[in-house]
Amino acid sequence: xxxxxxxxxKNDRKCRQTxxxxxxxxxxxxxxxTNELAMMMQQNCxxxxxxxxxxxxxxxxxxxxxxxxxxxIRLDGLGTFKIGLTSEGVSDPKxxxxxxxxKGTHVLFYPETHVMRxxxxxxxxxxxxxxxxxTVEKR
Numbered sequence: 001x002x003x004x005x006x007x008x009x010k011n012d013r014k015c016r017q018t019x020x021x022x023x024x025x026x027x028x029x030x031x032x033x034t035n036e037l038a039m040m041m042q043q044n045c046x047x048x049x050x051x052x053x054x055x056x057x058x059x060x061x062x063x064x065x066x067x068x069x070x071x072x073i074r075l076d077g078l079g080t081f082k083i084g085l086t087s088e089g090v091s092d093p094k095x096x097x098x099x100x101x102x103k104g105t106h107v108l109f110y111p112e113t114h115v116m117r118x119x120x121x122x123x124x125x126x127x128x129x130x131x132x133x134x135t136v137e138k139r
Contacts, residue, residue, distance in 0.1 A: 002132035004029065027134045067107070078124050079111040 005024040013019055038052040047055075063073050063081060072082040086104040090096045112124040 002130045004134040005131055006134050024131065074112075077112060079109055082108050084108045 004027045006027050007022045008025045009020065009022050010018045011020075034053060034056055035049070038049040038056070041047070041052050042049045066073055067081065067083045070083075072080055074080045084106050085102055086106065087098075088101045088103060090101060111126055114122045116122065
């Protein structure tokens with residue numbers, strides 16, 4: 001299995017160190033929807049697709065509620081999710097007003113990581129991933 005990439009050149013003139021350099025950007029070939037995942041999962045366990053879809057749906061609702069209440073969610077074998085904020089800086093903490101200075105929210109995900117005795121880090125979802133350039137055949 002491989003994660004495909006295309007090379008993309010940076011064109012932001014504000015940063016001299018990266019301007020004009022080429023970087024790999026992941027290319028996602030398709031999206032696997034909840035029902036498709038449930039169909040695949042039912043092949044590997046005793047639950048039916050409808051049961052799996054119900055559990056995933058409830059998981060999303062529960063995670064949303066708990067993260068919006070300021071909690072982190074850790075799913076064993078997967079990783080940790082939490083809400084992060086994007087905000088403007090202020091010179092004095094007394095001047096900070098969340099309604100004015102908080103510009104947005106986002107979800108942060110940290111894959112579960114195990115450190116081996118040799119110092120190698122094994123990350124959920126990422127360990128063993130290989131990068132492969134996406135090539136388009138010319139006709």
